[in-house]
Amino acid sequence: MYSLSSIETKETQNIIFPTTQPHIQIKDLNVHIEGKHILKNINLSIPNNSITSIIGPSGCGKTTLLKTLNRLVDDTKGVDVTGSVLVNGEDIYGKHAEVTHIRKKMGLLSQKPFPLPMSIFDNVAYGPRIHGERDKKILKGIVETQLRNVGLWEEVKDRLDASATRLSIGQQQRLCLARGLAVKPEIILGDESTSALDPISTQTIENLLVELKKDYTIVLVTHILRQARRVSDYIIFVYNGEIVEFGKTEDVLLHPKNEITQQYVKGFIT
């Protein structure tokens, strides 16, 4: 076991990535939940049009970090967030920030697929509908485009009125991705999105994400190192609520600078 005091993270905390304009910028972020310091002094720039994976042992705060990005962390009991998260330069924790608007920009792909209790068509059309799209032709177009985007169209085009829960779990997860894309987000957040899927569905989702990164900024939480290596361009290694290492995938996984990252990559800490 490593105690917190033994980790030297100060030098590695303030890595700002040399990208044209970082899509997401986190500044001095601290999250306390019921008095417990969950995320400590996080400073990060997440580059656009790339996949950034957050890795780290269970309970290190990686999911909390992801949830601070779309303010889902607000729902947690006894939460206190300080610092700022800038998306396109706009602070989502600022005084005038509007949560609904912020969340629309970020599609969430949860751990297990959660189709809405309605038909396949309505699942994808739900987002555009609540944002005011009423034209049936346009809705049909959106549904088809997004289902094609996730490679589900051919499988479901004859049963769009069927309940979404009838689909297999892998299809459901792709449907959830299509549903998220239908509201035209800029960012896709994935919270261990393949952990409930079989290997083939996992591969499908991974390939989709890699394809989607040309249009979106993608942040994934994963506990599977091999997956992080397969899909991501950048890796954030979180340990005990601190960012220990952040860099290009091959740098972090193959040549980790920090001792604790080395231990994790070798599988000594889980």
Add this chain to the structure above:
Amino acid sequence: MANVKTRLLKENIAKVLMQLSGITITGSLFLIVGTILYKGLPYLSWEMVSQLPQGGFYIGKEGGILNAILGSLYLGTVSTGLATLIGIPIAIYLNVYVKNGSFLARTSKLIFDVLFGIPSIVYGAIAFSVMIWMGIRASLLGGIITITLLTIPIVVRTIDELLKTIPIDLKHVTSSLGATKWEVAKILLRYIKPGIFTAILLAFGRAIGDVAGVLLTTGFSDNLPIYIDEPAATLPLAIFFQLSSPIPEVQGRAYASALVLTFIILFIVICTHYLASKQKKHKI
């Protein structure tokens, strides 16, 4: 392994205990329904369910209990309807708008638990004193208000339990699509729709079967319940009055009235189950 035998023994004891309670409950149900049928069926007639009590009905004269049947139906459906309309928003508010585990959420849930357990005679007594203070006499309206108050906690607690079974992720993915809290609430309601029928059914059962709550607030009347500010008859009270009669024929009518009440509830249960089964299509 030596302990396999003991484990199997425990398994069998548990099974026998469960079967015994099953038999007891089913047996009691058959006993109750059987008694009502045996004692009430000979007195059940078209005249009884289609006529008002004629003069001296409760001492064995002509007439029926149409006033009580209609009174109970009014009281039951209107109170349940009102309780549902008031109770569902309360449950939604506590689960979607109020932060989970906050002081308000915990206190309200505690209060509803207590209200759930308060006997209906207490509701009746309180409503009665308020009515006296306001100068209102026992009436259908008084009964509706009392029974609504009595059934709101049932609706709130049942819906609350249903909402608790929804995984938080469903809430999260819905709000990630940019949905407002009200839109999230609508999705959650859709998700628990089949269960809402159960909540309504529970509330209706309590509302239509209650005696103590209506005893002081609704009174009793031999007339049809046409005016909301006049006393009205209810089936449970009719049963009570007829049972207290020394005349065997009137007592028999009490069982026949009980039979009518049971049929109404059976009808509502079947309707609710039918409606609920229609809704199950999208259940996750």
